[in-house]
Amino acid sequence: xxxxxxxxxxxxxxxxxxxxxxxxxxxxxxxxxxxxxxxxxxxxxxxxxxxxxxxxxxxxxxxxxxxxxxxxxxxxxxxxxxxxxxxxxxxxxxxxxxxxxxxxxxxxxxxxxxxxxxxxxxxxxxxxxxxxxxxxxxxxxxxxxxxxxxxxxxxxxxxxxxxxxxxxxxxxxxxxxxxxxxxxxxxxxxxxxxxxxxxxxxxxxxxxxxxxxxxxxxxxxxxxxxxxxxxxxxxxxxxxxxxxxxxxxxxxxxxxxxxxxxxxxxxxxxxxxxxxxxxxxxxxxxxxxxxxxxxxxxxxxxxxxxxxxxxxxxxxxxxxxx
Amino acid sequence: xxxxxxxxxxxxxxxxxxxxxxxxxxxxxxxxxxxxxxxxxxxxxxxxxxxxxxxxxxxxxxxxxxxxxxxxxxxxxxxxxxxxxxxxxxxxxxxxxxxxxxxxxxxxxxxxxxxxxxxxxxxxxxxxxxxxxxxxxxxxxxxxxxxxxxxxxxxxxxxxxxxxxxxxxxxxxxxxxxxxxxxxxxxxxxxxxxxxxxxxxxxxxxxxxxxxxxxxxxxxxxxxxxxxxxxxxxxxxxxxxxxxxxxxxxxxxxxxxxxxxxxxxxxxxxxxxxxxxxxxxxxxxxxxxxxxxxxxxxxxxxxxxxxxxxxxxxxxxxxxxxxxxxxxxxxxxxxxxxxxxxxxxxxxxxxxxxxxxxxxxxxxxxxxxxxxxxxxxxxxxxxxxxxxxxx
Numbered sequence: 001x002x003x004x005x006x007x008x009x010x011x012x013x014x015x016x017x018x019x020x021x022x023x024x025x026x027x028x029x030x031x032x033x034x035x036x037x038x039x040x041x042x043x044x045x046x047x048x049x050x051x052x053x054x055x056x057x058x059x060x061x062x063x064x065x066x067x068x069x070x071x072x073x074x075x076x077x078x079x080x081x082x083x084x085x086x087x088x089x090x091x092x093x094x095x096x097x098x099x100x101x102x103x104x105x106x107x108x109x110x111x112x113x114x115x116x117x118x119x120x121x122x123x124x125x126x127x128x129x130x131x132x133x134x135x136x137x138x139x140x141x142x143x144x145x146x147x148x149x150x151x152x153x154x155x156x157x158x159x160x161x162x163x164x165x166x167x168x169x170x171x172x173x174x175x176x177x178x179x180x181x182x183x184x185x186x187x188x189x190x191x192x193x194x195x196x197x198x199x200x201x202x203x204x205x206x207x208x209x210x211x212x213x214x215x216x217x218x219x220x221x222x223x224x225x226x227x228x229x230x231x232x233x234x235x236x237x238x239x240x241x242x243x244x245x246x247x248x249x250x251x252x253x254x255x256x257x258x259x260x261x262x263x264x265x266x267x268x269x270x271x272x273x274x275x276x277x278x279x280x281x282x283x284x285x286x287x288x289x290x291x292x293x294x295x296x297x298x299x300x301x302x303x304x305x306x307x308x309x310x311x312x313x314x315x316x317x318x319x320x321x322x
Numbered sequence: 323x324x325x326x327x328x329x330x331x332x333x334x335x336x337x338x339x340x341x342x343x344x345x346x347x348x349x350x351x352x353x354x355x356x357x358x359x360x361x362x363x364x365x366x367x368x369x370x371x372x373x374x375x376x377x378x379x380x381x382x383x384x385x386x387x388x389x390x391x392x393x394x395x396x397x398x399x400x401x402x403x404x405x406x407x408x409x410x411x412x413x414x415x416x417x418x419x420x421x422x423x424x425x426x427x428x429x430x431x432x433x434x435x436x437x438x439x440x441x442x443x444x445x446x447x448x449x450x451x452x453x454x455x456x457x458x459x460x461x462x463x464x465x466x467x468x469x470x471x472x473x474x475x476x477x478x479x480x481x482x483x484x485x486x487x488x489x490x491x492x493x494x495x496x497x498x499x500x501x502x503x504x505x506x507x508x509x510x511x512x513x514x515x516x517x518x519x520x521x522x523x524x525x526x527x528x529x530x531x532x533x534x535x536x537x538x539x540x541x542x543x544x545x546x547x548x549x550x551x552x553x554x555x556x557x558x559x560x561x562x563x564x565x566x567x568x569x570x571x572x573x574x575x576x577x578x579x580x581x582x583x584x585x586x587x588x589x590x591x592x593x594x595x596x597x598x599x600x601x602x603x604x605x606x607x608x609x610x611x612x613x614x615x616x617x618x619x620x621x622x623x624x625x626x627x628x629x630x631x632x633x634x635x636x637x638x639x640x641x642x643x644x645x646x647x648x649x650x651x652x653x654x655x656x657x658x659x660x661x662x663x664x665x666x667x668x669x670x671x672x673x674x675x676x677x678x679x680x681x682x683x684x685x686x687x688x689x690x691x692x693x694x695x696x697x698x699x700x701x702x703x704x705x706x707x708x709x710x711x712x713x
Contacts (some may be wrong), residue, residue: 114603116385156386157385158654178652198652198660225661314441
């Protein structure tokens with residue numbers, strides 16, 4: 001056991017050296033700021049003040065524009081990632097919470113919690129392309145890899161709404177468990193993972209057939225079941241591992257993408273909300289809303305290697321493509 | 323007959339609604355009991371108290387219903403206590419199979435018994451523990467927390483603060499006595515000591531007078547003078563005769579809790595955690611005023627039906643009722659965890675908010691109190707103590 005451990009940590013050191021330096025952006029919901037982290041040094045570079053109650057974050061494919069959903073300002077702020085200044089805002093409708101970018105980088109689809117709408121925003125022309133009525137309290141947003149379907153989850157209606165991005169019409173509604181928070185497609189587009197915060201489950205959906213494949217539950221000894229509240233979900237690009245942030249359980253669950261069994265629970269900071277990989281998938285960053293830090297998970301070994309203090313009540317996280 | 327015709331007309335207009343499925347028809351019975359004016363004019367009850375919450379839930383249900391091909395209707399009935407049972411019969415005759423009641427304990431019980439097998443009754447007002455105990459009914463569910471849930475919620479917080487010596491002041495009305503009893507039980511349950519009890523007699527004085535505050539400033543300190551050493555003044559004053567005047571007028575500089583000061587309730591208009599801001603905003607937009615506990619309780623009652631219809635994909639009242647009474651039934655209520663019904667007494671398990679006039683101070687159950695089934699069962703009457711025999 002011991003030699004194996006030693007060699008794997010030696011390997012880590014070797015691997016860590018040539019890793020590319022990415023930039024990690026963390027929105028601080030209460031701090032009204034973005035914390036910028038260097039993925040190589042795992043140190044904070046800067047904390048930039050932005051609009052009111054920043055939550056969801058998206059990056060343009062070229063990494064030049066950071067879209068900040070400033071919930072209490074009722075618009076999207078666009079940060080120029082070179083100057084780190086806000087270059088302009090986009091109209092989003094009221095209280096934008098989470099958004100998802102078309103794989104091409106345009107449009108940006110945003111969930112408006114207060115208005116039961118999903119808004120499609122043209123990020124180049126700065127105009128609203130469409131407003132799509134969905135269920136009550138829309139929140140989670142996922143886009144299929146081919147960009148043809150956007151999935152929105154509505155927290156009180158408890159559905160995943162499948163929206164055709166050509167017609168902006170809902171083509172299917174799938175009932176999931178209580179308070180769905182997040183929707184994430186696998187890279188091959190064959191699976192859709194939807195987390196339900198109060199239901200305590202992740203529903204795995206076949207997006208082509210619109211059928212539920214599996215419902216994944218969680219169980220951590222010593223943690224009361226009502227604290228197991230799945231929020232953010234990320235899938236490795238080969239689909240082999242699925243990571244689920246479990247909120248006040250202070251854990252990230254690791255799920256085998258084949259068997260859909262939970263293989264591990266990683267202890268992170270308090271009230272873990274959202275997750276983001278580095279593009280090389282060496283690290284997974286988690287935002288921990290109550291402990292005001294970001295945990296760094298080494299994806300290969302599934303170990304938490306560092307916790308980085310950030311601003312007040314971190315919520316969203318994205319990592320630059322370069 | 324008239325209602326039937328309108329419904330049919332609506333169905334024809336909405337081709338999306340699945341044919342053959344009747345709407346989920348619910349009646350809201352608001353029984354107009356005589357209640358004294360509140361001490362603060364900020365607490366004057368709005369005309370649509372409770373009703374506004376029920377209406378919002380019906381709108382919420384219909385938004386989801388749009389995707390399910392389901393429709394929900396609400397018959398709104400305001401009635402005097404002596405006419406409540408007749409009004410219920412009328413609603414049942416017109417096809418309501420679910421009845422939400424906002425009434426006192428006796429009327430609630432009379433309504434549940436009159437409904438019998440014909441309807442499921444959802445209590446959205448009466449906090450009386452006896453409705454969950456010796457007087458429970460198989461067709462009666464409780465959305466509003468019981469008095470003991472409220473007093474336990476406050477007691478837990480006070481124990482966490484180590485404010486375990488209480489000066490209990492109770493009013494002279496029957497409901498005040500019930501509330502004081504609940505505080506005594508909570509003290510015994512969580513290890514607090516009631517160091518002294520005082521009774522504030524309601525002499526029927528007018529609620530407001532031009533000379534008011536000056537006299538109160540003299541009266542309240544004297545009333546609370548020379549009490550045994552205590553950490554907190556606890557007011558059991560459901561009829562709101564005196565408690566509002568206690569804060570800042572006690573003889574000793576002590577915080578006030580219970581019916582004034584730090585108050586336990588199912589809802590608070592400043593509650594924002596767990597997505598509650600969205601419900602608050604939705605409600606305020608529709609009702610034009612902040613959401614009160616009565617509105618939340620009525621909202622919950624109607625949402626129970628919406629949730630059951632969504633999950634069972636049915637609007638058949640028997641299907642809904644059966645599902646609501648199973649352990650699988652869960653409802654999200656902006657309190658950070660699923661709300662479920664206790665199978666031993668029909669009470670909805672729920673966290674209780676502890677609030678002052680402007681802020682939510684804490685939410686119980688407190689982390690320090692654990693339970694082998696659910697921490698929510700540390701609030702109110704647990705299965706082993708229940709006197710309810712529902713079957």
